[in-house]
Amino acid sequence: MINWFSAAKLGHHFIAEKLQAGDTAVDGTMGNGHDTLILAQLVGPTGKVWAFDIQAQALANTRERLATAGVLDERIELIQDGHEYIKKYVSHPIQAAIYNLGYLPGGDHAIITLTETTLTAIRDTLDLLAAGGRMVVVVYPGHPGGDREKEAVEAYLARLDAREYKVLKCNFLNRPATAPGVILIEKGGGRN
Numbered sequence: 001m002i003n004w005f006s007a008a009k010l011g012h013h014f015i016a017e018k019l020q021a022g023d024t025a026v027d028g029t030m031g032n033g034h035d036t037l038i039l040a041q042l043v044g045p046t047g048k049v050w051a052f053d054i055q056a057q058a059l060a061n062t063r064e065r066l067a068t069a070g071v072l073d074e075r076i077e078l079i080q081d082g083h084e085y086i087k088k089y090v091s092h093p094i095q096a097a098i099y100n101l102g103y104l105p106g107g108d109h110a111i112i113t114l115t116e117t118t119l120t121a122i123r124d125t126l127d128l129l130a131a132g133g134r135m136v137v138v139v140y141p142g143h144p145g146g147d148r149e150k151e152a153v154e155a156y157l158a159r160l161d162a163r164e165y166k167v168l169k170c171n172f173l174n175r176p177a178t179a180p181g182v183i184l185i186e187k188g189g190g191r192n
């Protein structure tokens with residue numbers, strides 16, 4: 001059953017509907033590896049997932065999660081670098097990407113994604129997205145800096161050409177404005 005009311009899980013369902021075995025995907029913010037694991041399971045052993053994080057702790061946590069699930073193999077590239085450098089590592093068209101912004105849960109809350117580098121990464125990831133590909137951005141306006149980042153990301157995505165991208169913003173109406181939100185993006189064309 002689809003969990004419509006978790007921003008992160010809603011994003012997973014949106015990606016899962018399209019991502020197939022053998023596909024390629026990017027996790028722009030590896031964190032504790034929940035999103036990397038979902039992508040790895042969807043693309044299967046013949047696919048590829050590039051996952052980014054600037055913190056060694058995130059790579060360690062993700063590596064452990066993937067190993068426990070039995071998917072830590074050639075399909076996975078765990079990269080300790082900023083997602084703003086995605087084009088240094090990824091040149092193929094990708095079918096899906098997840099950006100789950102903010103800080104590492106259970107880690108240092110002062111290390112957060114930053115508006116300028118997030119915008120660079122989102123722009124370059126959209127560029128790499130194949131026709132028909134899907135991208136999810138989970139925003140957290142509840143921590144210092146998160147509100148500005150959310151506004152900037154939404155303003156950027158709102159300017160995308162509607163003939164090329166569908167962009168849907170999901171927010172809770174009956175929770176504080178600081179609650180997480182999710183933005184679902186699909187690039188035009190490609191397979192159904």
Ligand code: SAM
Nearest residue numbers: 029030031032033034035053082083100104113
């Ligand atoms: N997707 C994760 C999961 O499934 O557990 C949660 C991600 S967490 C909310 C955000 C992560 O973004 C943190 O681990 C943080 O270190 C990372 N981060 C911050 N700046 C970054 C950057 N420039 N490039 C890549 N990751 C970054």
